[in-house]
Amino acid sequence: MFETLAAALNWFGIVVFAVTGALVASRKQMDIVGFVLLGVVTGIGGGTVRDLLLGRAPVFWIGQPEYLAVCAAVAAVVFFTAHIPESRYRLLLWFDALGLAVFAVTGAETAFLAGAGVAGAIAMGMITATFGGIIRDILGGESPVILSREIYVTAALVAACLYVALAAAGVAREVALCAGFAAGFGLRGAALTWNWTLPRYRPRPGR
Amino acid sequence: MFETLAAALNWFGIVVFAVTGALVASRKQMDIVGFVLLGVVTGIGGGTVRDLLLGRAPVFWIGQPEYLAVCAAVAAVVFFTAHIPESRYRLLLWFDALGLAVFAVTGAETAFLAGAGVAGAIAMGMITATFGGIIRDILGGESPVILSREIYVTAALVAACLYVALAAAGVAREVALCAGFAAGFGLRGAALTWNWTLPRYRPRPGR
Amino acid sequence: MFETLAAALNWFGIVVFAVTGALVASRKQMDIVGFVLLGVVTGIGGGTVRDLLLGRAPVFWIGQPEYLAVCAAVAAVVFFTAHIPESRYRLLLWFDALGLAVFAVTGAETAFLAGAGVAGAIAMGMITATFGGIIRDILGGESPVILSREIYVTAALVAACLYVALAAAGVAREVALCAGFAAGFGLRGAALTWNWTLPRYRPRPGR
Numbered sequence: 001m002f003e004t005l006a007a008a009l010n011w012f013g014i015v016v017f018a019v020t021g022a023l024v025a026s027r028k029q030m031d032i033v034g035f036v037l038l039g040v041v042t043g044i045g046g047g048t049v050r051d052l053l054l055g056r057a058p059v060f061w062i063g064q065p066e067y068l069a070v071c072a073a074v075a076a077v078v079f080f081t082a083h084i085p086e087s088r089y090r091l092l093l094w095f096d097a098l099g100l101a102v103f104a105v106t107g108a109e110t111a112f113l114a115g116a117g118v119a120g121a122i123a124m125g126m127i128t129a130t131f132g133g134i135i136r137d138i139l140g141g142e143s144p145v146i147l148s149r150e151i152y153v154t155a156a157l158v159a160a161c162l163y164v165a166l167a168a169a170g171v172a173r174e175v176a177l178c179a180g181f182a183a184g185f186g187l188r189g190a191a192l193t194w195n196w197t198l199p200r201y202r203p204r205p206g207r
Numbered sequence: 208m209f210e211t212l213a214a215a216l217n218w219f220g221i222v223v224f225a226v227t228g229a230l231v232a233s234r235k236q237m238d239i240v241g242f243v244l245l246g247v248v249t250g251i252g253g254g255t256v257r258d259l260l261l262g263r264a265p266v267f268w269i270g271q272p273e274y275l276a277v278c279a280a281v282a283a284v285v286f287f288t289a290h291i292p293e294s295r296y297r298l299l300l301w302f303d304a305l306g307l308a309v310f311a312v313t314g315a316e317t318a319f320l321a322g323a324g325v326a327g328a329i330a331m332g333m334i335t336a337t338f339g340g341i342i343r344d345i346l347g348g349e350s351p352v353i354l355s356r357e358i359y360v361t362a363a364l365v366a367a368c369l370y371v372a373l374a375a376a377g378v379a380r381e382v383a384l385c386a387g388f389a390a391g392f393g394l395r396g397a398a399l400t401w402n403w404t405l406p407r408y409r410p411r412p413g414r
Numbered sequence: 415m416f417e418t419l420a421a422a423l424n425w426f427g428i429v430v431f432a433v434t435g436a437l438v439a440s441r442k443q444m445d446i447v448g449f450v451l452l453g454v455v456t457g458i459g460g461g462t463v464r465d466l467l468l469g470r471a472p473v474f475w476i477g478q479p480e481y482l483a484v485c486a487a488v489a490a491v492v493f494f495t496a497h498i499p500e501s502r503y504r505l506l507l508w509f510d511a512l513g514l515a516v517f518a519v520t521g522a523e524t525a526f527l528a529g530a531g532v533a534g535a536i537a538m539g540m541i542t543a544t545f546g547g548i549i550r551d552i553l554g555g556e557s558p559v560i561l562s563r564e565i566y567v568t569a570a571l572v573a574a575c576l577y578v579a580l581a582a583a584g585v586a587r588e589v590a591l592c593a594g595f596a597a598g599f600g601l602r603g604a605a606l607t608w609n610w611t612l613p614r615y616r617p618r619p620g621r
Contacts, residue, residue: 028354031405033361037333037353048260053462055471057262062318065326079408111476119479126451138345138552141354146451147442147555154447198445201493235561238612240568244540244560255467264469269525272533286615345552348561 005174013102016095017132018043018071022078023092024140032079039075046103046132101184104129104159125160151191159184220309223302224339225250225278229285230299231347239286246282253339308391311336311366332367358398366391419588427516430509431546432457432485436492437506438554446493453489460546515598518543518573539574565605573598
């Protein structure tokens with residue numbers, strides 16, 4: 001059952017990030033092929049960076065066309081439906097939050113299973129969680145979400161740490177995955193809802 | 208003869224992308240070393256990303272200094288001649304169009320030969336075609352060509368699809384390469400000439 | 415003793431680049447987790463790109479948590495002390511200069527030992543030296559240091575060339591490393607101090 005849950009979470013993260021890529025394309029008024037490119041690159045971006053760093057090449061989507069096809073289909077659906085939600089940007093942030101929390105735990109797990117150790121697994125969770133969005137924002141010419149004032153990277157850190165701590169403590173993997181995801185998404189969601197921030201560096205800005 | 212045509216096309220793509228990198232350097236008024244860096248990185252960038260994703264490391268230019276040397280030489284030539292053309296930006300777009308169409312077919316072919324399957328080969332063609340220019344525009348602080356209103360990514364998609372379809376249908380590889388290149392370059396060139404666009408996402412922009 | 419000097423230089427480069435990442439975070443008024451992320455990514459970024467291009471994956475910091483821990487600790491220290499220096503931006507430029515010169519020689523050496531040849535080693539030195547800073551500036555939304563008017567890429571080129579020339583001439587590696595570092599840092603430092611520039615491309619800018 002674990003294989004199924006981890007795989008399902010991974011698919012879920014890919015789909016929600018593909019949605020965010022297509023939403024950025026909608027904000028830039030791209031054509032449908034632009035939607036597909038941004039959707040695909042954002043959906044598979046985080047996992048691709050993870051695989052490269054772990055030395056797992058060819059990367060996961062080569063020879064598994066279903067990942068590319070699903071991301072492309074998701075982007076096409078967004079092309080025809082993105083006018084429906086009231087605020088595309090809020091929607092983007094919430095889908096991004098889902099993907100952030102999912103990839104923080106699945107990225108940490110993948111690295112863990114590959115023997116990366118505790119710190120390596122946490123770092124890989126944060127990188128897998130954030131790099132899809134970073135690539136999306138660079139390609140789309142958007143201000144990077146990673147710089148947003150509300151708690152963002154911290155949510156990925158919390159999710160990855162909780163997963164690694166529980167997994168290292170011998171808790172069942174499904175429970176660790178769910179707990180890490182819930183903590184990360186809950187934290188980022190609360191930050192989006194109530195504008196939670198951590199104390200920021202302030203003295204004499206911009207020097 | 209096939210080896211020769213594919214290798215020749217690859218060299219051609221590297222050289223034209225090196226020219227575009229140097230032209231961006233000229234727009235930013237860099238010094239000659241900046242020209243060389245942007246020329247080299249743009250020339251070898253798309254193929255480097257392709258090799259990394261396919262797990263072909265060390266990447267192609269390590270141990271083959273002729274790629275680095277030619278890109279550097281091309282960039283140096285541009286440093287001394289870029290004042291001649293009437294519009295450096297139009298020139299950049301046309302050279303970029305040549306490289307886009309070439310790398311769409313050679314990238315797809317490389318992935319195909321590496322066993323990537325139809326969807327993987329098409330995706331790799333698009334990535335090889337666009338990432339050199341993406342890296343160039345990021346390093347040079349330019350607005351990404353990928354966001355241009357005229358048909359761009361679509362031209363790479365058409366070139367890669369046509370090549371893959373013909374190759375899968377058993378057509379001689381040289382013919383498939385040439386047909387894919389001609390279709391991609393023709394489409395992008397027509398878009399540049401007559402401002403062809405696909406329907407773009409429009410309702411309620413920027414939300 | 416060579417192992418020790420090369421390893422020590424590598425650690426030194428990682429630490430100074432981590433400082434620059436944290437200083438960019440301070441300019442963007444990020445929270446402490448943002449400092450840690452930018453510090454870690456900048457510290458290990460250049461070496462990570464180097465390892466990927468050379469096919470050395472998993473990359474060096476996976477399974478060696480001390481790199482991540484030190485970068486995180488350095489970033490945390492900067493979070494609490496960055497208000498002390500008079501100009502954080504000048505400090506950033508000088509630490510960046512140290513890291514640039516160090517990674518130009520250690521990157522060239524790593525590639526050299528991996529059998530990359532003269533041109534490959536020089537290119538790898540320049541890439542290792544510049545890509546940590548490039549990733550930092552992209553993630554932090556800063557204007558890329560690589561575009562700065564004062565001599566920058568040239569300093570990395572000089573450092574890498576001098577190291578490779580001396581090493582190829584049979585000079586002791588420690589001497590070659592120190593000479594290359596001194597030349598690169600001296601050149602960049604002089605450029606920062608006296609605004610040294612190379613002749614820049616000028617005729618009819620921006621076309």
